[in-house]
Every structure is written in C-alpha cells, then in structure tokens.
Amino acid sequence: MQTIMNSLKNLYRNRIFLLMVLPGALWFLFFSYLPMLGTVIAFKDYRIHRDGFFAGLMQSEWVGFENFEYLFSTNDAFLITRNTILYNFVFIILGLVCSVAMAIILSEIVNKRLAKVYQTGMFLPHFLSWVIVSYFTFSFLSVDKGVMNQILAWFGAEPISWYSETKYWPYILTFMNIWKGVGYSSVVYLAAIVGIDKTYYEAAMIDGASKWQQIRHITLPSITPLITILTLLAIGRIFYADFGLFYQIPRNSGPLYPVTNVIDTYVYRGLKATGEITMSTAAGLYQSFIGFILVISSNWIVRKFNKDNALF
Amino acid sequence: MAKAKKLLMMTFCLVMVASLVLTGCGSKKEATGGSTEGTAEKPVELIWYTIGTPQKDVDKVMAKVSEYTKEKIGVTVKMKMYDWGEYNEKMQVIANSGEPYDIAFTASWAFDYVTNAKKGAFLALDELMATKGQDITKNVHPSFLEGAKIDGKTYAIPVNKELPAQKVFRFNKKYVDKYGIDYKNVKTLQDLEPILAKVKAGEPGMYPLSADKQFKFGLNYDLISENLPIGVALTDTNEMKLVNVLEQPDTMKDLETMHEYYKKGYLKKDASTASSGDEMKTGNWLVDMPDTQPFADALWSQSMGYEVVSTPYTKPYVYNWSVMGAMHAVSANSAYPEKAVEFLNLLNSDKTLRNMINHGIEGEHFKRIDAETIEFLPAKTEGYDMPGFTLGNFFLLDKLPTDPKDKWEQFEKFNNSAENAPLLGFHFNADKVKSEVAALQNVKEEFYASLFTGTVDPKVYVPKAIEKFKAAGLDKVQAEMQLQLDEWKASKK
Numbered sequence: 001m002q003t004i005m006n007s008l009k010n011l012y013r014n015r016i017f018l019l020m021v022l023p024g025a026l027w028f029l030f031f032s033y034l035p036m037l038g039t040v041i042a043f044k045d046y047r048i049h050r051d052g053f054f055a056g057l058m059q060s061e062w063v064g065f066e067n068f069e070y071l072f073s074t075n076d077a078f079l080i081t082r083n084t085i086l087y088n089f090v091f092i093i094l095g096l097v098c099s100v101a102m103a104i105i106l107s108e109i110v111n112k113r114l115a116k117v118y119q120t121g122m123f124l125p126h127f128l129s130w131v132i133v134s135y136f137t138f139s140f141l142s143v144d145k146g147v148m149n150q151i152l153a154w155f156g157a158e159p160i161s162w163y164s165e166t167k168y169w170p171y172i173l174t175f176m177n178i179w180k181g182v183g184y185s186s187v188v189y190l191a192a193i194v195g196i197d198k199t200y201y202e203a204a205m206i207d208g209a210s211k212w213q214q215i216r217h218i219t220l221p222s223i224t225p226l227i228t229i230l231t232l233l234a235i236g237r238i239f240y241a242d243f244g245l246f247y248q249i250p251r252n253s254g255p256l257y258p259v260t261n262v263i264d265t266y267v268y269r270g271l272k273a274t275g276e277i278t279m280s281t282a283a284g285l286y287q288s289f290i291g292f293i294l295v296i297s298s299n300w301i302v303r304k305f306n307k308d309n310a311l312f
Numbered sequence: 313m314a315k316a317k318k319l320l321m322m323t324f325c326l327v328m329v330a331s332l333v334l335t336g337c338g339s340k341k342e343a344t345g346g347s348t349e350g351t352a353e354k355p356v357e358l359i360w361y362t363i364g365t366p367q368k369d370v371d372k373v374m375a376k377v378s379e380y381t382k383e384k385i386g387v388t389v390k391m392k393m394y395d396w397g398e399y400n401e402k403m404q405v406i407a408n409s410g411e412p413y414d415i416a417f418t419a420s421w422a423f424d425y426v427t428n429a430k431k432g433a434f435l436a437l438d439e440l441m442a443t444k445g446q447d448i449t450k451n452v453h454p455s456f457l458e459g460a461k462i463d464g465k466t467y468a469i470p471v472n473k474e475l476p477a478q479k480v481f482r483f484n485k486k487y488v489d490k491y492g493i494d495y496k497n498v499k500t501l502q503d504l505e506p507i508l509a510k511v512k513a514g515e516p517g518m519y520p521l522s523a524d525k526q527f528k529f530g531l532n533y534d535l536i537s538e539n540l541p542i543g544v545a546l547t548d549t550n551e552m553k554l555v556n557v558l559e560q561p562d563t564m565k566d567l568e569t570m571h572e573y574y575k576k577g578y579l580k581k582d583a584s585t586a587s588s589g590d591e592m593k594t595g596n597w598l599v600d601m602p603d604t605q606p607f608a609d610a611l612w613s614q615s616m617g618y619e620v621v622s623t624p625y626t627k628p629y630v631y632n633w634s635v636m637g638a639m640h641a642v643s644a645n646s647a648y649p650e651k652a653v654e655f656l657n658l659l660n661s662d663k664t665l666r667n668m669i670n671h672g673i674e675g676e677h678f679k680r681i682d683a684e685t686i687e688f689l690p691a692k693t694e695g696y697d698m699p700g701f702t703l704g705n706f707f708l709l710d711k712l713p714t715d716p717k718d719k720w721e722q723f724e725k726f727n728n729s730a731e732n733a734p735l736l737g738f739h740f741n742a743d744k745v746k747s748e749v750a751a752l753q754n755v756k757e758e759f760y761a762s763l764f765t766g767t768v769d770p771k772v773y774v775p776k777a778i779e780k781f782k783a784a785g786l787d788k789v790q791a792e793m794q795l796q797l798d799e800w801k802a803s804k805k
Contacts, residue, residue, distance in 0.1 A: 052410035070747035270750030
C-alpha cells in the first residue's frame with residue numbers, strides 16, 4: 001500500500017513532465033510498439049479471412065522460418081548482403097568525415113550571412129525526393145543527350161553508356177548519397193559546435209594555439225559524444241538500404257544489378273508481383289534483428305573505451 | 313530499478329488493453345449485415361474499388377446510379393478509384409488488412425486475380441451466380457467464364473470484351489505515306505529491317521522502332537507467368553511440355569534481330585530503362601507492337617491525335633492473361649455478397665446502368681442521338697473520363713457517331729475467331745516454391761528489359777541469364793509447374 005501511494009505521489013509530483021512525454025509516448029505506443037505484434041506474420045502462412053485481419057492472423061498456419069528462406073537461398077543472397085553492408089559502411093564513414101568537416105568550416109566562416117547561404121544551399125538536396133534526383137542524374141548520364149557524354153565528346157573521348165557499365169556506380173551512388181545527406185547532418189554538428197563554450201577558444205588563443213590546434217583539441221573532443229551517438233544510430237540501420245537511392249538513381253537498370261542490388265530492392269523486386277506480405281515482413285524483421293544486434297554490440301564496444309560516450 | 317520495472321509492466325498492460333480495444337472495434341462491424349435490408353426503402357451500400365485516374369464527378373454520377381439501382385435491386389453504390397500506378401499496392405493492403413469492401417477490380421496485371429483468389433481474398437461466386445446471376449452466365453462469353461475458373465471455382469466475373477490477344481505492327485501513317493511503305497506485307501520481326509533502314513536513312517535523328525523497358529516482341533509460347541520464361545509452344549496442345557523460352561532457337565533468332573536493330577540505331581539508346589514513350593506524343597516514331605482489338609486503328613488515331621495503321625503480327629489466341637484483362641471480384645468479407653452479385657448481374661444485362669457508369673449523366677456528360685448512339689459533351693473529358701474496359705460488359709455500350717454500325721458484331725466475330733491457347737484455364741499454385749519465385753523475379757528484372765530491347769548481345773547474355781535462372785531455382789519451379797500441369801491435363805480429360 002505504502003509503495004503504491006508513493007508511486008502515485010511520484011506520478012503527481014512529476015505530472016507536468018509526464019504530460020509533456022505523453023504525446024510522444026502515445027505515438028510510439030501506437031505506431032511502433034503495437035504494430036510489433038504483427039511481426040508474427042513473418043512466421044505464418046497468412047491467409048485472408050472473412051472476419052478480418054485478426055481472425056486471419058489467428059487462423060493462419062505456423063510455418064517456422066520458411067518465409068525467410070528466399071533471403072538466403074540464392075547466390076544473390078551474398079551479393080545483396082555485401083552490397084548493403086559495404087555501401088552503408090562507406091556512407092557512414094564518408095558521411096561523418098564530410099559533414100563534420102563542413103560543420104567546422106561553416107562555423108569558422110566570419111561572414112555569418114554568407115555562412116547561412118551556404119548552409120541553406122547544402123541543406124536543399126535533403127528535401128528533394130530520389131525520384132526527382134534520378135531525373136537530374138539522368139540528364140547528366142543519359143547516353144545520347146547527357147551532359148557527361150557531351151563533355152566527353154568535346155574532349156574527343158568515346159561516349160560511355162552509364163546505365164550499363166557497373167564500374168562507375170559505386171562512386172556515383174556514394175557521391176549522390178553524400179551530396180544529399182551532408183547538408184542535413186552537418187547542421188546537427190554545427191549546432192553542437194556553436195554550443196561549445198567560447199572561453200575554451202579564448203584561453204587557447206592566449207596560449208598561442210593555431211586554428212588547426214583549436215579544432216583538434218577543442219572542437220573535435222567536444223563533439224565526440226554526438227559523433228558516437230549518431231554513428232551508433234547509423235550502425236543500427238546498416239542493414240537498411242536507402243531504397244530510392246538504389247532503385248531510382250540507376251533507373252532500375254538490369255545490367256547494374258551486381259552493384260546496385262541491395263536487400264530492400266531485392267525484396268521489392270521479388271515480391272512486387274505477388275505482394276506476399278509474410279515474406280516482406282520476414283525481410284523487415286531480419287533487417288531489424290541484425291540492426292539490433294549491431295547496435296547492442298557496438299554500444300558495448302564503445303562502453304569499453306569510454307562510458308560517457310555510449311548510447312546506454 | 314523497481315520503478316522502471318513497474319513502468320515497463322504498465323506500458324505492457326496498456327499495449328494489451330489498447331490492442332484488445334482495437335480488435336473489438338474491428339470485429340463489431342459484421343453484426344450489421346442483416347437480411348431485411350436491401351430494399352428500395354432501406355438500401356445497402358456497396359463499396360466498389362476500381363482502377364483509373366480519379367475523376368471529380370465520380371460521386372455525382374454514383375449518386376445518380378444509386379437512385380437507379382436503389383429502385384431496381386435496393387443497393388446504392390460508392391465508387392472509390394485509385395490511380396493506375398497505386399491501385400495494386402493499395403488493394404493488397406486493403407485485402408490483407410481485411411478492410412471491408414464489396415466489389416473490386418482485379419486482373420492479371422493489377423491486384424493479381426489468381427494470387428489473391430488463392431490467398432482467400434475473394435468469394436467463390438458459383439452458387440450465388442446460379443441464383444442471383446443468371447444473366448451473367450447468359451451474357452458473358454463462355455470462354456471468359458471458363459478462363460476465370462481456378463480449381464473449378466469462379467472468383468470473379470470477367471468484363472465481356474475482346475477475348476483473344478493479338479499483337480500487331482502499328483505504323484505511324486505520316487511516315488508510311490512519306491516513304492511509301494508497304495506495311496501490309498510485314499509479317500515477322502525480320503521483315504521490318506528494310507523499312508527501318510529506309511526510314512532511319514531519311515530521318516537520322518529519329519528512332520523508328522518505339523520501345524520502352526516493358527517491350528516484348530511476339531513469342532510463340534504460352535507462358536505460365538508473365539514473369540518467368542517458362543511456357544509451352546502455342547502449337548503444343550497435346551503433350552503440353554514446358555520449355556524454357558530463352559533456350560528456344562526461334563526466341564534466340566528474334567533476340568538477335570533486336571540486338572541488330574539496337575546496334576543500327578533503330579531503337580533509342582536508353583530503351584531498356586525508359587518508362588514511357590514520349591515519342592507517342594511527338595509522333596517521332598515509325599512502328600511498335602501493341603495488342604489489338606477490333607477497330608483499334610481508329611481508336612488509337614483518335615487518342616493519339618494523328619493517324620496510325622496496323623497489320624497483324626501474331627495469331628489471335630485466348631490466353632489466361634487476356635481473359636483476365638479486367639474482372640470484378642466480390643470480397644470474401646463483403647457484408648452483402650448476394651447484393652453484390654445482383655449488382656454485377658445488372659451490370660452485365662442492364663443497358664441503362666451500364667451506360668450510366670461508363671458515360672456519366674445524360675445531358676451533362678453525354679447527349680443522346682438515338683437509341684444506340686450518343687455523343688460526348690465537354691464535361692465528360694473534364695470530369696468523368698473513365699476507362700470503359702474496367703467497368704463492365706462492352707456489348708451493352710452505346711456507340712459514338714464515329715463508331716461503325718456493326719461494332720459489337722465485329723467484336724463477337726473477333727472473339728469467335730480465336731483459338732484457345734494451350735494453357736487456358738490452368739493456374740499455377742506457387743505456394744511450394746515461393747522462395748524460388750521471389751529469387752527468379754530478381755533475375756527476370758535483371759535481364760528481360762535489356763535482352764528484349766536488344767541493348768545487350770543475346771549470344772553472351774542469354775546463356776548468362778539461363779545460368780542465373782537455374783541458380784535461382786528455375787528447374788525446381790519448372791518441375792513443380794509440369795507436375796501441376798500434368799495433373800490439370802489429366803483432370804480435364
């Protein structure tokens with residue numbers, strides 16, 4: 001009784017904070033936790049039932065891991081896993097380097113008005129859908145009318161059929177990803193940099209530290225916790241490929257599949273005709289499960305080095 | 313720590329309660345399906361999902377339709393449209409989540425009929441058709457009804473329209489006249505060569521053979537699924553031996569021809585990734601290969617805004633996919649299945665209803681000229697431009713002043729002229745090999761577009777494709793198909 005009274009009192013005392021948390025908590029409850037019950041579909045042979053979704057769910061047969069098989073059964077399984085992980089790995093590392101560098105440069109620009117212009121300019125691609133971006137790239141890479149081939153022709157070189165040569169695509173895809181993402185993430189880092197206490201820099205300057213030394217010994221260490229957290233979160237999504245990037249930008253061109261097929265596009269292509277929700281659920285569950293393990297283990301590694309930087 | 317645990321418990325309880333409440337809401341709806349409803353005084357509402365670009369006057373027209381059907385059979389109609397590109401995905405979700413609806417458009421190319429029927433999305437209609445839908449059996453061509461059967465049961469009513477599929481060579485009249493092309497003598501893909509060469513020489517900037525990533529030339533095989541290269545030869549009506557189409561010499565010959573054409577610049581360079589033909593709008597093309605129907609030339613010329621002519625390419629055959637070009641299914645969880653079938657019955661027999669649904673409201677969307685002829689008014693194109701073939705029986709439709717008098721008789725003749733393709737009525741059940749099928753789809757996507765548009769050399773890429781298909785389990789799928797096919801063949805005799 002005593003404990004219940006205490007916890008009620010506790011609730012009442014914190015009512016303002018709890019009220020502030022409520023909308024977010026409800027959102028998570030309804031859109032993230034409740035649907036999780038649906039993952040059982042991945043282990044069932046789902047049949048539509050005349051009494052609706054839940055009846056269908058209850059009465060469908062259990063099939064174990066059968067729905068996961070197609071993800072592992074072919075030679076493509078290795079290819080798509082390799083592509084997904086390697087691309088995302090490069091995206092995380094390069095994205096981190098580029099956006100931190102950009103954030104530092106932006107913060108060092110003296111003319112603040114100009115800095116805002118650059119920042120907005122870099123931010124803009126973030127708002128464009130990949131479908132639109134794919135037409136931009138097409139205008140560059142089109143075989144007969146593309147800008148790139150016209151430049152090549154001007155130099156007297158042979159035109160390249162971009163959409164069937166695999167060797168260029170790892171670079172093109174990486175470039176497009178960085179181009180689209182760097183503005184957004186550099187703003188996050190910029191906010192952290194602006195928040196660093198100015199007195200550190202003043203003290204360093206009095207001691208005669210050069211700009212480079214200030215960046216190395218003050219700016220970077222101060223934003224390390226943020227870098228770690230954002231990187232950990234990115235690692236959690238390493239098994240999710242950006243569908244738009246890998247499907248729209250190469251215009252779904254068949255000859256490019258060896259370098260553009262990733263888990264998400266594979267699942268889409270395999271199931272779009274039949275719309276088998278059990279198998280797509282299985283793919284999603286598999287991706288989240290691997291992501292979960294990766295986050296936990298990398299967080300564990302971070303804790304080994306520095307407890308303060310870890311996510312939890 | 314204890315507090316955290318308690319909070320966790322509480323959250324969990326909340327989740328459970330919330331899900332119970334939601335389930336409760338979900339199951340309450342069925343109770344409303346009473347049998348006393350469905351009269352003119354107390355009509356029931358049928359929800360009808362259909363495909364096409366949403367039109368602004370749909371609700372207005374359906375209100376008028378409802379007035380009519382209320383009197384006749386005691387139903388009102390609520391039509392919901394989804395655009396061509398999104399219908400398939402939207403309907404998958406609606407069907408899987410058990411959202412209530414009564415009638416839905418289904419076909420081999422959108423909201424896949426066979427797959428969804430086998431998953432249990434649709435109601436088997438045979439019994440209801442016997443009691444409430446006699447006019448359907450009377451008015452719809454028997455080959456349609458036969459082809460719609462899955463394991464002996466009918467899950468959807470096909471739209472009664474042109475039955476067989478036949479590819480034609482379609483020519484842009486402008487260039488036919490300019491270069492004096494004897495298009496009537498083109499019979500094969502190879503016959504096109506001199507014509508294409510001549511036009512390419514005269515119009516160096518133009519790509520005379522119009523093709524996009526969907527492009528396919530006429531195959532001599534009846535495929536089990538559009539997405540797999542497995543089928544039987546159209547001439548093989550007895551033995552029904554499944555073969556890999558890519559391994560056949562006649563397919564290879566056509567693929568090589570396409571590659572020749574591509575290299576000579578007859579096709580645009582990005583044909584294998586192009587999604588739609590802009591050249592159809594500009595008229596900068598000479599020839600392509602669509603499926604035809606009676607009076608197609610006039611229809612095409614009208615919709616493109618310039619004249620086209622065509623000559624037959626493949627023989628007309630009744631395929632599974634041509635039978636399933638447009639159908640109406642009744643949802644398995646429809647609250648009023650009887651009323652839905654009654655409505656479909658009316659749609660297949662009642663001229664007033666059928667024309668209202670197709671053309672809109674008289675005086676607003678169309679003007680009547682005589683008993684069988686109407687004329688469109690501007691409001692039709694603006695607010696009610698519906699794709700007629702998705703909506704119901706063609707043969708009840710009024711004609712336009714430009715239509716030939718014997719339009720429907722010609723359709724009838726076309727329907728009766730065709731042979732049945734060997735696999736008509738056979739539907740493969742992919743349950744046992746669905747992992748393989750998913751993997752095979754990826755291989756198909758990888759190779760089809762570039763092979764069929766001739767973008768890559770078939771001598772190199774066909775063996776590559778075959779090898780990948782086999783690695784993805786094609787042999788297993790083919791064996792399973794052959795097994796089911798043999799059973800089906802035995803059951804038919």
